[in-house]
Amino acid sequence: xxxAYEKILGGRSGLAGLLxxxxxxxxxxxxxxxxxxxxxxxxxxSYAFVAVGLVLCWGYGGILSLGQGVFFGVGGxxxxxxxxxxxxxxxSTKIQSTPGIPDFMDWNQITSLPAMWQPFHSFSFTVLAVLxxxxxxxxxxxxxxxxxxxxxxxxxxxxxxxxxxxxILIIGQQGLTGGVNGITDLKTLMxxxxxxxxxxxILYFVNAGLLFACIxxxxxxxxxKLGRLLMAMRDKEERVRFSGYDVASFKVFVxxxxxxxxxxxxxxxxxxxxFMSPSFVGIVPSIEMVIYAAVGGRMSLLxxxxxxxxxxxxKTYFSxxxxxxxxxxxxxxxxxxxxxxxxxxxxxxxxxxxxxxxxFSRKKMTPSEPVKPKAAAKPDSAGAHLDGANLxxxx
Amino acid sequence: MSNAPIGFESTxxxxxxxEDLTVSFDGFKAVDKLNLYVQxxxxxxxxxxxxxxxxxxxxxxxxxxxATSGSIRFNNHELTKMSEHAIVRVGVGRKFQTPSIYENLSxxxxxxxxFPRGRKVxxxxxxxxxxxxxARVESVAAEIFLDQHLYxxxxxxxxxxxxxxxxxxxxxxEPELLMLDEPVAGMSVSEREKTAQLLGRISQGRSxxxxxxxxxxxxxxxxxxxxxxxxxxxxxxxxxxxxSDPKVIDVxxxx
Numbered sequence: 001x002x003x004a005y006e007k008i009l010g011g012r013s014g015l016a017g018l019l020x021x022x023x024x025x026x027x028x029x030x031x032x033x034x035x036x037x038x039x040x041x042x043x044x045x046s047y048a049f050v051a052v053g054l055v056l057c058w059g060y061g062g063i064l065s066l067g068q069g070v071f072f073g074v075g076g077x078x079x080x081x082x083x084x085x086x087x088x089x090x091x092s093t094k095i096q097s098t099p100g101i102p103d104f105m106d107w108n109q110i111t112s113l114p115a116m117w118q119p120f121h122s123f124s125f126t127v128l129a130v131l132x133x134x135x136x137x138x139x140x141x142x143x144x145x146x147x148x149x150x151x152x153x154x155x156x157x158x159x160x161x162x163x164x165x166x167x168i169l170i171i172g173q174q175g176l177t178g179g180v181n182g183i184t185d186l187k188t189l190m191x192x193x194x195x196x197x198x199x200x201x202i203l204y205f206v207n208a209g210l211l212f213a214c215i216x217x218x219x220x221x222x223x224x225k226l227g228r229l230l231m232a233m234r235d236k237e238e239r240v241r242f243s244g245y246d247v248a249s250f251k252v253f254v255x256x257x258x259x260x261x262x263x264x265x266x267x268x269x270x271x272x273x274x275f276m277s278p279s280f281v282g283i284v285p286s287i288e289m290v291i292y293a294a295v296g297g298r299m300s301l302l303x304x305x306x307x308x309x310x311x312x313x314x315k316t317y318f319s320x321x322x323x324x325x326x327x328x329x330x331x332x333x334x335x336x337x338x339x340x341x342x343x344x345x346x347x348x349x350x351x352x353x354x355x356x357x358x359x360f361s362r363k364k365m366t367p368s369e370p371v372k373p374k375a376a377a378k379p380d381s382a383g384a385h386l387d388g389a390n391l392x393x394x395x
Numbered sequence: 396m397s398n399a400p401i402g403f404e405s406t407x408x409x410x411x412x413x414e415d416l417t418v419s420f421d422g423f424k425a426v427d428k429l430n431l432y433v434q435x436x437x438x439x440x441x442x443x444x445x446x447x448x449x450x451x452x453x454x455x456x457x458x459x460x461x462a463t464s465g466s467i468r469f470n471n472h473e474l475t476k477m478s479e480h481a482i483v484r485v486g487v488g489r490k491f492q493t494p495s496i497y498e499n500l501s502x503x504x505x506x507x508x509x510f511p512r513g514r515k516v517x518x519x520x521x522x523x524x525x526x527x528x529x530a531r532v533e534s535v536a537a538e539i540f541l542d543q544h545l546y547x548x549x550x551x552x553x554x555x556x557x558x559x560x561x562x563x564x565x566x567x568x569e570p571e572l573l574m575l576d577e578p579v580a581g582m583s584v585s586e587r588e589k590t591a592q593l594l595g596r597i598s599q600g601r602s603x604x605x606x607x608x609x610x611x612x613x614x615x616x617x618x619x620x621x622x623x624x625x626x627x628x629x630x631x632x633x634x635x636x637x638x639s640d641p642k643v644i645d646v647x648x649x650x
Binding site for chain 1: 488498568
């Protein structure tokens with residue numbers, strides 16, 4: 001048996017799920033949508049990185065972070081700083097009193113590029129910063145909180161406070177960050193114009209490719225012993241601790257992974273949308289991102305992507321069609337999900353799928369025959385049950 | 396059964412040495428200047444009325460509760476200054492009062508979780524189920540009477556089987572000191588007998604500390620009994636000696 005096939009792709013059902021999503025994102029959307037709508041989907045998919053990270057740290061790790069916008073934002077700002085420097089060459093900024101620095105700095109009477117911005121002339125540094133800065137930030141927050149056994153609702157409140165602090169900081173430091181407007185007018189990536197239709201198309205595919213990479217990495221984690229430990233910790237933290245595991249280090253790890261995913265999403269957001277602003281950092285966007293994961297099903301990596309798409313399609317559709325009512329409709333959607341589908345879309349799929357399966361199998365066997373529980377499978381596949389399979393166990 | 400390991404404190408080096416251990420919760424001394432020595436191969440049972448501090452002593456040994464003063468020495472380690480996972484890694488295993496197992500994993504996976512490899516983040520990420528893991532899980536499962544249930548999901552086990560499974564999870568860690576908080580609570584008579592046999596077997600080469608209320612069970616397993624009362628030792632010795640002690644009868648056994 002091919003171990004990688006079983007582990008990462010999740011066997012036949014896991015592979016089927018990936019293929020369906022792959023066809024949807026890589027074939028149906030690019031063929032069926034005009035470039036404006038496709039770019040919009042690309043923007044939504046950059047939020048899906050956050051939702052996928054939340055499935056890992058919230059769904060499996062039991063760590064509800066209400067501050068994922070921080071990491072999304074930091075990743076996005078790192079990318080935006082690089083693009084802004086490229087857009088601010090001395091020729092195109094010659095009307096400024098200090099040419100060669102970003103326009104908003106000039107407006108704020110700053111006369112030389114701040115030291116913090118200097119390394120962002122380098123693209124390789126920027127890529128490194130996109131990945132490393134949010135991860136290190138998560139490491140510091142995680143160490144400070146989990147080593148002291150701060151958990152549950154207290155952790156959520158602290159992450160929310162951090163999101164508020166960072167957005168206030170960004171808005172306050174106008175000369176350094178562009179303030180409430182954010183970093184706008186981004187034009188080229190190493191000479192390549194990112195505003196053209198073809199660039200948007202390419203970025204959409206890069207974005208989708210990276211999202212699949214994150215999903216596969218997420219599956220790799222969940223199917224490893226670490227994934228089982230996360231679930232074990234969520235239910236019986238003391239038992240895990242007294243089996244010789246340093247519980248905090250596992251929480252820190254999964255929180256860092258979620259932060260890194262979010263940062264990749266943030267950077268891809270900046271590239272596709274062409275700006276970054278504090279409105280993607282604060283409390284409200286951070287909570288919205290949790291809702292994406294909740295709607296999709298917090299135990300399902302693929303569900304998170306569907307949840308993100310559904311909520312954002314809903315948001316766009318309602319706001320275009322019922323401009324006055326859309327917030328209420330969105331609110332109604334969230335309430336409905338929490339009340340009737342606590343495991344989100346993936347939970348609904350799992351339930352209906354089960355019912356269909358039962359219908360089929362009833363024809364073949366007597367109804368009294370007991371159904372073999374999932375975990376009772378052979379040892380080499382016992383760890384491979386994924387996504388939906390764990391939904392039941394989590395109830 | 397209660398013959399061999401009694402009365403050898405002076406000659407042998409104790410595996411566990413608790414000295415002047417005190418813990419106070421807001422001024423209330425749950426454990427008060429306690430001294431307790433446990434030898435290798437010994438099964439020590441701690442009994443006493445509710446609130447005597449029995450579970451607190453186990454909490455202190457395994458690091459769940461911080462001592463106010465005193466020392467707990469295990470081999471050459473001072474446990475009062477170590478974190479919980481470090482205490483486990485030097486060879487102390489602890490079973491909780493209510494069976495604490497991973498309900499949605501199979502018996503196999505429950506046991507595998509306690510296999511002492513891949514305990515750090517990247518070790519766990521790259522952990523592979525090799526032949527030695529499978530062999531160890533199977534041998535422990537046979538020992539705890541669950542070899543026929545390896546692939547049963549743990550929440551489908553009976554209460555007694557869950558208790559055994561947790562003991563098995565500790566055995567996976569190969570601890571030198573095993574602490575069991577009420578291991579036969581909720582077990583049937585035949586399950587109790589099997590558990591007594593199990594404890595007799597697994598105490599070979601290690602030390603076992605048991606908290607138990609069931610006096611028949613205590614009689615069948617204990618090499619030595621310690622009676623706790625209000626955080627202090629009321630009596631210590633063989634079961635017969637302790638049972639005939641008038642102080643013990645007065646505060647615990649008599650009523």
